[in-house]
Amino acid sequence: MATVKLIDYEEAGPEVRAVYDDIMATRKSDWVNNFWKALAVDPALLRRTWESVKQVMAPGALDPLTKEMIYVAVSATNGCGYCINSHTAVARAKGMNDAMLAEVLAVVGMANETNRLVQGFQVELDAVFADGGRKT
Numbered sequence: 001m002a003t004v005k006l007i008d009y010e011e012a013g014p015e016v017r018a019v020y021d022d023i024m025a026t027r028k029s030d031w032v033n034n035f036w037k038a039l040a041v042d043p044a045l046l047r048r049t050w051e052s053v054k055q056v057m058a059p060g061a062l063d064p065l066t067k068e069m070i071y072v073a074v075s076a077t078n079g080c081g082y083c084i085n086s087h088t089a090v091a092r093a094k095g096m097n098d099a100m101l102a103e104v105l106a107v108v109g110m111a112n113e114t115n116r117l118v119q120g121f122q123v124e125l126d127a128v129f130a131d132g133g134r135k136t
Contacts, residue, residue, distance in 0.1 A: 002038050005041065007040035007041060015043040015047070020036065033086065068090050069100070071083065071087040072088050076108050088101065
């Protein structure tokens with residue numbers, strides 16, 4: 001159960017309704033999910049978060065499916081069941097299949113394991129990796 005009252009469209013004020021309308025128009029949907037309804041208790045937070053999500057998740061150097069798969073990966077690492085399920089649904093709608101999801105989660109598991117090993121062993125970074133692979 002949410003820790004705040006979810007704000008449905010019908011009971012929302014004009015500022016929240018404007019954001020909800022933009023969410024539905026952008027996503028070509030006729031409904032707003034519970035995440036946004038929870039954030040609507042603070043209209044400024046709702047607007048700011050929506051604008052950021054809209055900008056970050058828009059097509060760019062990475063295609064929308066890749067962005068959704070990254071979102072699933074980070075959500076799995078953070079243990080956010082809501083985000084795992086909602087972004088898996090969106091990724092599936094954009095073409096992700098079971099094999100792709102399994103591979104993403106295998107990479108997540110491997111990265112988490114090796115990250116912890118590096119942290120535990122306090123492994124120093126190799127000089128060749130210091131510039132992130134950029135040739136200067």
